[in-house]
Amino acid sequence: MDWIVENIWIVWLVLMLLFVTIEMLSLEFTFLMLGIGSAIGLASGFLGVPWWAQFLIAAAASVLLLLLVRPSLLRALRKGADPAKSNVDALVGTTGRVIQPVTEHSGQVKLANGEVWTAHVADESETLTLEPGTPVQVQAIRGATAVVIPTGRNAS
Structure with a gap:
C-alpha cells in the first residue's frame, strides 16, 4: 500500500x-x-x-x-450530421405503382426509384385492394414489406 x-x-x-x-x-x-x-x-x-x-x-x-x-x-x-435520409428511411413517402394486386396481406409495388417491394395496404386506408397500375405512396416499411396507401397523383 x-x-x-x-x-x-x-x-x-x-x-x-x-x-x-x-x-x-x-x-x-x-x-x-x-x-x-x-x-x-x-x-x-x-x-x-x-x-x-x-x-x-x-x-x-x-x-x-x-x-x-x-x-x-x-x-x-x-x-454537422447529414440530414439526408438513407436506406429504408429514405423510402417513406416515396411514390410508386402497383404491379400485382395489393391487399391487406400481400402484393407488389414498383417504387419511383425502380425497386420492386412486397407490399400491403395500410390499416388506415379506405381501399382494401389496389389493382395494378394504381399510384401509391409508401407510409412505412415493416421488415421487407412496404405499407402503402393509394394516391390521386400519377406516380412513376
Missing part, C-alpha cells in the same frame, strides 16, 4: 490511458471526461494533495465535466 501511495501518479497515468483507449472505441465523450478528470487528479497529486483527496478531486472534476462539457460537445458533434 505504501508503494501505491508513493507512486499514485502511475495509477493516474494508467487510468488516463485506459479511459482514453475506451473513448476511442465508444466516441461518446464519457470516458474522455473521466480521462480529463484523472489528469486533474494527477495534477492535484503534483501539488502535494493527499491521495484520498486526489480521488475526490478527480471524481468531482469528472462529474462536472460530464454534466457541463459533454452535452455541448455532443451537440457540436451532431450539428
Whole structure:
C-alpha cells in the first residue's frame, strides 16, 4: 500500500490511458471526461494533495465535466450530421405503382426509384385492394414489406 501511495501518479497515468483507449472505441465523450478528470487528479497529486483527496478531486472534476462539457460537445458533434435520409428511411413517402394486386396481406409495388417491394395496404386506408397500375405512396416499411396507401397523383 505504501508503494501505491508513493507512486499514485502511475495509477493516474494508467487510468488516463485506459479511459482514453475506451473513448476511442465508444466516441461518446464519457470516458474522455473521466480521462480529463484523472489528469486533474494527477495534477492535484503534483501539488502535494493527499491521495484520498486526489480521488475526490478527480471524481468531482469528472462529474462536472460530464454534466457541463459533454452535452455541448455532443451537440457540436451532431450539428454537422447529414440530414439526408438513407436506406429504408429514405423510402417513406416515396411514390410508386402497383404491379400485382395489393391487399391487406400481400402484393407488389414498383417504387419511383425502380425497386420492386412486397407490399400491403395500410390499416388506415379506405381501399382494401389496389389493382395494378394504381399510384401509391409508401407510409412505412415493416421488415421487407412496404405499407402503402393509394394516391390521386400519377406516380412513376
